[in-house]
Amino acid sequence: MTEADSADRRAAPAQRAPWLKLAALVLVIAALGLPVNDLFRYALLVIATVVVAAGTMRGACVGTLALALRDARHSASEDARKRAYGSLLRTRARLLSMTAGTRWGLAIAAIALCIVGQILFPAPRIEEGHNVFIVDRPGGALERGLPREAFRIMAAEFDATYPPARRCAPQEIGCWRGQGFPAQAFAFSADGMLEHPASSRHVTGINFGDPVWLRLGFINELAYNWNSQASDVARAQRDRRSLAFLHQWRLTMPWFVMYRFPADFVGSALCWRGEVIWEGAEEKFEPVTHASMQCRTLTPEDIGRRIFGVAIAHELAMRLVPTWEVRLRQLLPPALALVASAGVLALLVRVRGRRLVLPFALIAATLLVALLNDASFIGGVRPFDSGDDGLVYDGYARIMLRQLVAGDIAGALEGVEPVFYFTPGLRYLRAAEHVVFGESYLGYLSLILLLPFLVFALFRRFVPLAWALALTAIFAAIPVGVGFGSSLVQYVKWASRGFADPAAYVLFLAAFVLLLPRTRLLGRRTRSAPSPLAGEGWGGGSCDVSHVAPLRFHSATPNPSPQGGGEHTEFAAREDVDARAISAFTRVFRRAMRGHDEARADGFARALAAGLLFALALAVRPNIAPAAGILLAGGGIMALAAREFRRC
Template sequence: MTDVRENAGCQGWLKVAVLALAVVAIGLPVNKLADYALLVILAVAIFSGVIRVRPRAWGMAILVVAIALLGKWLLAPPRIDEGHNVFVPSAPLERTLPADVYRTLLGEFDALYPEAQRCDPTAFGCWRGNGTPDRPYAFSADSVWHKSDASRSVTSVDFANPVWLGLGFINEVKYNWTATTEIKRGERDKRFWMGLQRWHLTMPWYEMVRLPGAYVGGELCWRGTLLWEGEADRFAILKGDSCRPIEPADIGKRIFGSAIKPDTLSMHVTPPFIVRLKLFATWALTIIAAVGVVGLLVRVRTQRMMLPLLLVGLAALVVALDDGSFIGGLRPLDGGDDGLFYDGFGRIILQKLLAGDIWGTLEGGEKVYYYGGPGLRYFMALQHIVFGETFLGYLSLVLAFPFFVLALFRRFLPERWALALVLLFVAVPVGNLFGTSFILYEKWAARIFADPAAYMLFIAGLAVLVGASRGFTASFFGALLLALGIFMKPIVAPAAAIFLGGAGLAALSMRQWQRVAGLCVGFVFVFSMALHNWVFGKIFVLFSSNSGDSNLLVMPPSAWGAALRGLVHGDVSGIGRIVMQLADWLSGPAESYWTIPLNAAGVVILLYVVLRGRAFDPWLRLIGAAALGQHVVAFFYNAATARYHFLTWFLTMLVVMVWFHDVAMAWLAQRYPDAMNRIANHRLSRQLASVLTRLQKATA
């Protein structure tokens, strides 16, 4: 009876509930790499296993979490107040910082950036014309759960590279410095082996710590310049590479570190033994509670965890090699880039939410959406609530992406093919030539662009909708995911319209009323953009108002019409634009004209499957029709920028791979039997088949 109940429906909801309970056990924000790694492993165990539904088990799990939270509250030592901010000459900083501190920081700033060498404040992107600090300590998303009169309160201070310190202020929109002058936002080390140290913060800033009484007997070590508060608001200047014991007179005093010159400041606080013991005990309680929740509520299937851990590990390795700061760090986003806009506005939205300004929160920084897709700014605000001053929320979506791809491959291909293709997709960048690869999405996600999020949500929605379920729930969430994809980047709207239109008509013809209702209710969220623009801007704009921007709509229908009319009258001057647009379109994700024949062949196969391939799965043909709709977008939209069309080529690749398996393989076996047998019996082929067989058994 128990097995029947445990394998009944609602497993998905129960798994989400167990994961939420594990998050509570770990504690918010999940902004430390160790906590996040634990959460990822637990998530794999939860979603690979079966949830127990016995009330007694749930009661014990909740009790374990409650006891652990109480124990952590009782054992946790007082937290360290930490404040930080960018430093540029500013009247608010002069009024609010201690006089000795401001004078010292200003002297270092003037010495490094003399007045005669500073950029013109009227020039676009100059730091002098892009806002100044308005308070001594900048807002930090880490303070959502642990309040402080500084930026935040922390359990430790230990940094050498500020990229790993979580300095959220570096990505405030008012510091949109783009000029190539004396002060830059950051520098990227392009050497491929420097993934974990890819970024260097070059903005001038300062750090302040204020230690509680429990840290007497500990030690503070530093490199660089410190200003240590003494009596009567006076500060002693300490320079060099040294350490100093923490004495009773230091408690509650402010200790400032100067980072005016990049890469010169590091600080490390060594707590006394009793504090270290309490910190270890709280971490031990965290592990016990989180693992205990899974042990009590999940029937863990270790073998089924093998493939998910492999995919997560490979994806994390690709991210680490490209830009390790995406995994728990916070790098300076490029000035003038989409990422700075999305994260900067997300931080503004979060501050409005914390201030109780719900109307301002919903407004999202624009009365009428203009810049890109509106959704990512809200996503960044939410992810900062859960993951603090990191990008771990976006990283979580990136790490989940291979599972969305695998689910879609499995729907149309045999298990071995699906496994082989997803491993190639994640680990081998062959898709950079045709179809896209994981690394392309990861690179733009690490820059906090909306495009990857839109495509990931869209593919997740497809994976849900092409499943076997005809019920309301799956249809609702599948349609909602497509709507969220449009919310992230409206460029995917044509594909969504074609796919949902076809799915809806099919459901109506088969009288699947629950599916129809789910599709309608789930997709209605897409109209929230038009509602926002009408309520706040008093104007009807369906998605965002930049759709007619000449940098995006580079070949509007009028340009096509003019060129074709000119051709009729013997004027070939406009044909060059058409040729270049088509060439850019067919250059694909590689952005290379050498790949035009390969991509053109893919489009031909796509047309064949959609128009003539009655033997193929109707869902696949509908996906192909959606891909064709997106290809048409490339006739008008900026085709030279490949990231706008990743979804187009991914869907094309899916259809081509199914065609290759169902048609081309059989033709090759019939036409060249000896060659195909030699390939199948090659040692590498047999080894690959053995690995895939093991993975297939692990997922059974």
Template sequence: MQDISPEAESQTSRTGVKLAVFALAVAVAGLPINDVAIYAALALAAVAIFTGTVRVDPRRWGAAAAVVAVAIGAQVALAPPRIDEGFNVFLPGGVLERDLPADVYRHMAGAFDKQYPPDKRCDPAASGCWRAGVMPDRVYAFSADGIFHTSDLSRAVTRFDVADPIWHRLGFINEMRFNWYPVSDVQRARRDGRAWKGYDRWHLTMPWFTMIRLPAAYVGGQLCWTGDVLWEGAGERFAPEAAKGCRTIVPDDAGRRVVGVGIKPDTLTMHLEGPLGVRLKQWLQPLIKFAAIAEIVLLLIRLRPCRATAPLLLLALAIAVIAIDDASFLGGVRPFDGGDDGMFYDSVGRDMLQAMLAGHWRGFLEGGESIFYYGGPALRYFRALEHIVFGDTYLGYLSLVLVLSFIVLALFRRFLPSPWPLAFAILFLIPIGTIFGTSFIDYSKWAARGFADPACYILFMAGLLPLLGPRRSGPDNRFWPAFFGALLIALGIGMKPLVAPAAAVLLGGAGLAALYWRQWSRLAGMCIGFLPVFSMAWHNWVFGGRFVLFSDNAGHPLVLVMPPSAWIGALREVLTLDFSGGLTHRAMMQIPNWLSGPAESYWTVPLNAAGVAMLVYVVVRGRRFDPWLRLVGGAALAQHAVALFYVATARYHFLTWFLTLLVAAAFMQQIGFAWLERRYPALMTRVTRVLWPPRLAAGIERLDGKAG
């Protein structure tokens, strides 16, 4: 039995105190955290906090509390005047015709007819046509940015600058009512596939409009624009302005409205600039937050720049990979593809959030389905909570993805000596990993598309760390690490129940070990932490009246492509030499499809097969390996077994191949490289000289040593 060491207790305490420091920084930033600059400041503060050492001097904590109070007070006293903004998609008829000012509606309807001639519109009977869908249910769309600063329009903002609708945080564009397919003449977006267009990857093509009410504090400022703009005059009449221009705001404009029309894509820009006093407040607001966050960190954390070097390097690489692939994930709102899971989860999450804000808790808990059908039940709840904290952005999911690189580094450190962990973590961030195992790009691009798979795997991997213990000696008898480890894995299953077999092997093995060592606190932590996994069955029973353990599509023939009955049928065909049923062919194709891995290429089958062979060796015969590594390998094998039955879609099996990569890396480091050097000394010398030159090895070792 392993007792709780004073060092372990101290580490738990330090983690809790560091979270408290970070909470002070978030309190200064305020909710929602939807500004990219403030988010970046919090990210850098998190690196400094979790790589530094907490100062426990009560006077410093008192000073930090004073900084928080002064910063919040200053933000309230110097708050810029808010601008009421309302926006929505424009589709002719319905509530927009009824509730928009008549001049505005007629103008936009005419622009719509010009852009989408009536004689060329899609057939309303065709599935996916905008005319067959659901029209807007309100004149101004709901905005999560408006939760804490309400408005009778969509939201109340301190700045108004429309340069690109993707970065203007138009959350309504991903509502399921606008789930149009290619048959529709009105499309939602256009993707620029050129590699260098990461920042400008998406162009919104759906017709939309925005309306602002000019505050009295902006008299003396000006509004500049390009595109189709209407300005309210006397008698609530709206007149179109020139296609490009600037107009000074006069006293008569106070309280009047200005409408920007985005019927024709990529034509509308608007920038509202206040007088000097307003601009000073707009500049001071973020400066107060930056200064207060920095002061809190300097007061309460003893910085360790050497330890922060590697995390900052990994963070920079992760952001670069995301920006190249799709920079809108870094604070914009991209239109999810019609029919994609991402659109469903975000739309349902927004509906759930509105139900919660209206006090309809049953509607929130039901989650849009009486019985979960889609394979990521928890993601809709995550989306709803994400919009509370981060407004109309996806910065919550981005946070999970950015943390992934640190989780990967920690897992490699758990089983490999320096400098291998940092080297493998860097390779993980570089897209070369798609050849074998997985790569960071796999997770970031599917997260940017709003799928549940990356969230599932990140939570599962995060749960491994406290369950395995930080050192080779394994976990000790503590309740909280076991609780949070099991809880994270339960949340991962909620995101994607497909990983349940790996969770069963991992938690089953960890539970048996706790019983053997009589680690009752640890065993209780795992049991209690894992309880939320049964909330899915509870939901299905309460709201749907039927017992479904996870989700209802587990047996769908497009997902479960080779059920056990099909394998039995294939065996029967082989024994009888009657192949007329085609089951043998399906079985033979399932194996190379499985081994094609994340690259989904038959060229990678031999390499992936070698990785599976290493995995089997470590689990079955690898007594010289860390027993916890063998348990991880057993969890990976359980997921490989799943791949024999379910469709070989790459994103379903990222966790499987990552765990395989982790075990294979330990195998190669402990056995494989030494065997190759004995067998092929000359070849290995040349390969090492090219791929692992002394300077590179020494540099990574120094960097890893600084971070350790």
């Protein structure tokens, strides 16, 4: 590797590094597209986040200055050397700008090509509509919006499964008849909020054996908060056997899903187990029930017609087997996103492989805990328990999203309640989560993935690296702290149920870590541990100038004398003076950079960010206010003890 290559790989200046990292992540998200609601794109996002946070931004640094000075030393004449030295800063600035600009230009071009490719060669999209099917009286939204014959078939099946004579009384607490009913034929889906579809959303494929993985958001609508113990129509049942962790939830709500295929899917096979109502000519619908998975090929006559999957009396599983042409078109957009994301990371980020070991180990441990506790937390949508906080928060968030889509921004910001009865913060986080991650709970999962890193950072503030790693491993992998609330499994359990407490404590710990200075251990100043996510120390990504070799300018060879000695010429003396001046300039520059890093790390921005995180944590869960009060009181006492009265 040449010296120029080495200099080009050095990090960007510290004051710009966080913003450059954020910009790199924005480029990756642009390639992935919103919402990020499937596991492949979410995995790419997590990997990109770890690489960007653990690495340093590529670009010229102080090494460019050293290289330019060395080039100047080899100038043929004193005048040429002086001119080179005189234009040093201008040359360095142009080189830095050109190098960084070229990299960013190529990264932006890669993302632009990815987006253009996804627009020009999109995967064929299938119209999907879904909803709960409950009727108690004629004239409802389902009867008005669904095809007449299809509604008649489903209504007859609903009455046979839930006879009117055996239904719970509407005035009974928890009865489904006293709750809400569908307001439209097809339920709202956060996956389609950016598209405004005629039904619920558009999908590129069909493959579900369990409605939890179909991600039906309506199951957690606030209107369907039935008590399964009091209502004859139950919400869900949970299989608590240890080997059933992949399919713990059985959705018992009656529901249906409708698909309408474009012409691209002629020749593809639609397979199902359960009941399907297939539309024929003149809006005639034929119910077809399969006890096992069987397939039917889509013909040109099926294009544009509605095919209903019904889960009222039978459980439903469906799978689409596309033609090879359609399969290739389905693979192209994610492949473009993968290539573009990898290109952005390769162009803009430099990271050592060993720095990725700890982050991915912590992420793997957290995902394993989530998988064993409730696998639906990783990309599925489980039915929250009736009466639980999770159902209330997500129900509020979905109301706010519908208001936002309808253009009622003030209503969405109001948060459903003019005066908050429930804690306000999580409903807003849930709404933001659905905007970014669609009909999934991957946003909350991301907060939980961050938790072990915060625990490691907190321990690292007080104990040596080996102790911090050991304590973090115990927290993440060994549930010894279950008895007193300090084990990862508890945070995962309550987060998967949609409670606010895990999110609040993650935000609280993030603010706490920002405020805590690095302490002295055993009477000496400890070097901050390499962050698993943020480069050297916890403010990684800075311009590392420690590896730049000192400038060495050898004085000119003295003129030979007849006596065998030598004397320095005037030119050599000037060169020696210039070399010392340049070395002094480099040392001053290094000290300024280090001083700037320290000031930035301990400055106003850190305190402001911590304060905002504390406020957000309290909004999400106000009962952690005593902990914040203890921190503030402790800070005030320490300021008084140090006689720093202006801090009080």
